[in-house]
Amino acid sequence: MSSTDLLHLHLVSDATGETNHQIARACLVQFEDVRAKEHVWSLVRTGSYLDKVIAGVEANPGPVLFTLVDPDLRRRLEEACRRIEVPCLPVLDPIVMTLANYMGRESHPRPGRQHEMDAAYFNRIEAMDFTLAHDDGQQVHDLEEADIVILGVSRTSKTPTSLYLANRGYKTANVPIVPDVPPPDEIFHLKRPLVVAFTTDPARLIQVRRNRVLMLKQREETDYVAMEQVRKEVAEARRMFVKNGWPVIDVTRRSIEETSAAVLQHLEARETGNV
Template structure:
């Protein structure tokens, strides 16, 4: 299979383009892709500087450009070079414009403006980093989510992903020889979620981790009997406390986080029905 050059042009950070490209490429197994990332393209001069590189590496040009003149210049240049272009958000924007009855604002990076939600995400990330791996358990009541699981069940990366979605997330490793602090079992505000996985998958992940650290992969850390005991201990704890459990064996970090968010929303919906508040007079 020939390699494909994929050019991602954005007038902002390019995060949206990267997510779209990642989701689309996941549908093609074994595709060999060379990505060329061009963020913050906000002037014709900037576009002209990078067009030479694009022409030298012909492929698909995927873009999100709010400025009509820059966009037209890009499309014309690519047409002359025989390159295909795709505007990633056109169809969605047109549909929304039709349904809402208003024109879209052509403002670069509008989704990244520093509003209240932006600062809430920053605060969530700071909280999550500070409360990783069982740290500062005295402040867990301030969390939105607490993830619990044995070592290498993707607690930290899932926590960071959730933080980027605005959820203050703490996590704690479940260790047979070192029970968690009693505070974990008395939490009221945060949703505690247990993460588990298959023993075979966990051993594989742990063995790869040891090898990456140039350590011997033959220790109790990857012993089949020991791992089974750890997982059984954690599952019993989850069941005894009525915590929802997510099996991460075949889930990506994004899929695990989505499942956690669904649990949070379900819990909020249940609480809202249980406490509907005063009826309007």
């Protein structure tokens, strides 16, 4: 297959298909210059719908990643893929089998089980409500109820990281560090939450801020995007972080997912005493 060819990738699921989508994306980024078209087949729970899926694979042959628990649907899809001569992979089977063997227990498959509204689901909703109410320093009187408090100067990805962590079930507040404005006294007395600080390269920060200024159609000639002032702002914030013993994460060119993973590493280290 040349770099100019189009890869047809069929994602077949008896639920929302989100698991297939995430796995496919994580794998595709490992290949450079690959043109891929994802054919998403979700809520595949009947034979008639599976017929449409098979017809789609025949029309655009390509690898099939599937999460189906119905044994008859699985068998029919695998037989069709063998006939069409395309790979067919049950993406969750190796993990489920490994866990079952280790625990000595049988799994009990049910479509969409991971999306049921269980306690974890409602915890995520509660975390999201808390995070939205505590975005950008909106509320500081009850920060002790947070799991994580993020500090950082403007445009260091505090809000998107907070929302990502909230979706993982962590109550996350973020507080901006503003030049010449004392931070809320409450952050210096927190006991329960993990307080973590974000920093970044000043040059990169100015690029991000300039894009923000242009989007808002504001004037650029301000200290907000002046190199000397931004360097001073970042340096002073970092001195405060170090002085208070807060872990500092450099978010320069990190994705939100990578930054969130770093935050959770600090949280786990604190909870296990491996700080």
